[in-house]
Amino acid sequence: MRLIHAAASPFARKVRVLAAEAGLTPQIQLIDTAVLPIALNERVNALNPLGKVPVLEIDKGEVLFDSRVICEYLDSLHDQPRLIPSEPAARWRALRIAALADGLMDAALLVRYERAVRPAEYQWSEWVEGQMSKVYRALAALESNADELSKMPSIAHISVACALGYLDFRFSEIGWRDNHPELARFQESFAARESMRATIPG
Template sequence: MQLISAPASPFARKVRVLASETGLLPRIELIDTAVLPVTHNEQVNASNPLGKLPVLLTDDGEALFDSRVICEYLDSLHDQAPLFPAEPAARWRTLRLAALADGLMDAALLLRYERAVRPAEYQWDGWVDGQLGKVRRALASLDAQAHELQGSLNIASISVACALGYLDFRFADLHWRQDAPALAAFQAAFAARESMRSTEPA
């Protein structure tokens, strides 16, 4: 298998962490690239018409995209405890938390593009405030639900940890831990896992 991704992408990191935790990482060739909303990456576009990362090229020659789809596919390839719960109540709780983490990542990436890619004279303070609002509401909600994450290893805990890692990487000035102590405690423990340490962006 081949994973086309960007080392700084929190969505790609989520895939790499899950692959590491399930023992699948040695079976995956990592292909680093980069995409921006205003540029074309033909390698990525050929596999994902949306031009977004990550993309997994399976051994059968199929291209899978969207990190959650890739993660669920990888979760079907190992014999350990599943990281996507099968029991309905646990599954929907877990997927809801994972979706909240994905939304946090989306908002943070849009903030990053606005600040780092859009020319300064075209940047929109209202847009920035809107995305920051999403980030802060997601953090508050995750902090209130941190007891469901603490000590767990599943797609939700992996997604949340990667989202928070991206905030530390790109938005250290947010100081998110000040208002989310329970979430900070979860992150401190989860970030110590080898899968997280080995995928930390430089």
């Protein structure tokens, strides 16, 4: 399998962390590529019409994209406890927390693109504030649901850890730990895992 990714992408990191937790890293060849909204990447576009990473090329010639789909696929390939729970109640709880973390990453990425890619004279501050309000609301909701992160590692833990890691990487100035002590404790513990240490963006 070949994972086309961007090292700075929190969605690609989520896939890599899940793969590591499932013991699948040796089976995956990493192909790092830059993908920006304003620049065409013909290889990525040929595999994913949306032009986004991560993209997983499966050896049989099949292609999967969207981190959620790739994670679901990878979680079907190992014999360890599933990272996406199969028991319905646990599954929906984990996927709900993961969706909240994904939404946080979506909003943060849009702000990053606005600030880093769009010329300063065209940047829309009200739009940025609207996206950041999603980030802050997601942080508050995750803090109030932090008890869900005290259980066995799952897609929820991985998604939240990658979302918080992205804030540390690109938005350290917001100091999210100051008002979210439960999330801070969770991140300190989960970020120490080998899967997280091996995928730190740089």
